[in-house]
Amino acid sequence: MGSVIADSFWAPHDLVVEIQDFLADHGRDLSSTATYSETAVAFSVRSAFDYLEDHGPAQRFPFWAVCDGLITDKQPFDVVMLPEGKLRQDVITPEALSQYRTLSCPYAVSSPRLWRTR
Secondary structure, eight states: OOOOOOOOOOOOHHHHHHHHHHHHHHHHHHTOOOOSOSEEEEEEHHHHHHHHHHHOTTSOOHHHHHHHHHHHTTOOOEEEEEOOSSSSOOOOOHHHHTTOSEEEOTTOOOOHHHHHOO
16 A cells, blocks of 8 residues: 555644643642632542443433533532542542532442441
8 A cells, every 4th residue: 555654743842841841830739639619519430330321321410410500600619539449449538528618419429438427
């Protein structure tokens, strides 16, 4: 068939260096768990898969409806990812969630340690 031409597109070196410098200077701020939001919505990976199995792909996972409602109301919120426990250990604790006044858990059932603790 002939030779293959492979194109490669790279960001300009100066731009890459500028971004790396910014991330190095602000990395701690960007990856901080501190927040000013008083509302959090829990997203459970396992629950999302369970919901899909139970209801099929035609129905949206309830998490999205809750987020859409908060966005429509212009309510700032954080998303708390609840791991499924196999690929990533459950590290969410009630103390970690105590910074929020409101925690919405639409169909989020995959963190038994969290739900057992009051």
